[in-house]
Amino acid sequence: MIAAILGATGTIIGLIEKYGPEAWTTIKEAVENTTSATGPTTADIEAIFAKCKADNDAIQAS
Numbered sequence: 001m002i003a004a005i006l007g008a009t010g011t012i013i014g015l016i017e018k019y020g021p022e023a024w025t026t027i028k029e030a031v032e033n034t035t036s037a038t039g040p041t042t043a044d045i046e047a048i049f050a051k052c053k054a055d056n057d058a059i060q061a062s
Contacts, residue, residue, distance in 0.1 A: 026051050
């Protein structure tokens with residue numbers, strides 16, 4: 001369990017270093033949406049996907 005957490009943390013830090021603080025905001029929102037007792041709704045997942053796609057498009061354009 002600890003190894004998985006450390007691995008995920010390393011990945012997140014790498015994304016933030018590579019893509020900037022906006023990556024952290026997207027990751028944080030995704031985690032918050034998926035840790036609720038009832039889980040994410042289809043709309044939540046679609047919103048996360050749209051945000052990630054928009055972030056990626058912005059990164060690729062820069």
